[in-house]
Amino acid sequence: MRAFLLFAVLIGGSLACQNRLETLVQEASGGAPDLSTDVRDECNARVGTFNSVHAPQYKKVINKALKLALQYMSISSHFGRDTNHRLGFQKLFKSASDERFEQAVSMIKYVVKRGGTMHQALNVKLPTTGLYNPLPLPSLGLALTDAKDMYEEQARLHRGALCLTATAGGIAEAGCALDADLAHQAQDALESEVERVSGLASKANLLASMFTSGEHSLAEHLFDQQLLK
Incomplete structure (x- = not known):
């Protein structure tokens, strides 16, 4: 059970980074005037x-x-x-x-x-x-x-x-x-x-x-x- 929870946390963290980067790309492509490019909270080295x-x-x-x-x-x-x-x-x-x-x-x-x-x-x-x-x-x-x-x-x-x-x-x-x-x-x-x-x-x-x-x-x-x- 613990292994499953750990796996879920790791996958959730990686998806958060992917989603954040996809959002950033969409905002940039849409010509957003003020991009928030700090992705460190979602994209980090914690593993x-x-x-x-x-x-x-x-x-x-x-x-x-x-x-x-x-x-x-x-x-x-x-x-x-x-x-x-x-x-x-x-x-x-x-x-x-x-x-x-x-x-x-x-x-x-x-x-x-x-x-x-x-x-x-x-x-x-x-x-x-x-x-x-x-x-x-x-x-x-x-x-x-x-x-x-x-x-x-x-x-x-x-x-x-x-x-x-x-x-x-x-x-x-x-x-x-x-x-x-x-x-x-x-x-x-x-x-x-x-x-x-x-x-x-x-x-x-x-x-x-x-x-x-x-x-x-x-x-x-x-x-x-x-x-x-």
Whole structure:
């Protein structure tokens, strides 16, 4: 029944566009003095269930990516100060900030491609100021946690787009809103997060293994130099 209703909505939307364009042609052919040529309400890129069901969660992820971009930029600046001078960590978090910002921009473009808008959708909530001034080793743990959280957000999008339950992986009986294109987009994002998690976990474990009670500053310095390469 839901599939039939969705099909009817899609067909109705396409017919609305066709009818509107036919009316426009008739008005132009009839010499109407004042043509209304704005057909965006009837002729748009909205297709599938993205805008009606998945867009709120998708926009939530965009805000999270922008929040991380700003947070990492601040952390990068923190490590670049003369009092810290960890230029490798500065480079690492500057790159992380750029990646998250590019992710957000790419996702915004996807919203527009699917016929949506970002009007009043951006609401970036920054964390407490204490997270902007981490020590080198805990900063890797912070970024690793963020990457795992983002993986879960993308996985939630992926499950919703494929109508999968969170536990058994079966097809959900109620509230199903299949969107294959969104699932494909979320799958690519999940792969990127897996790579990011793996890289950060390796860095955190390597630096932790270099720590000794008397030489942790030297370990930080040597590791920081490696990050510059």
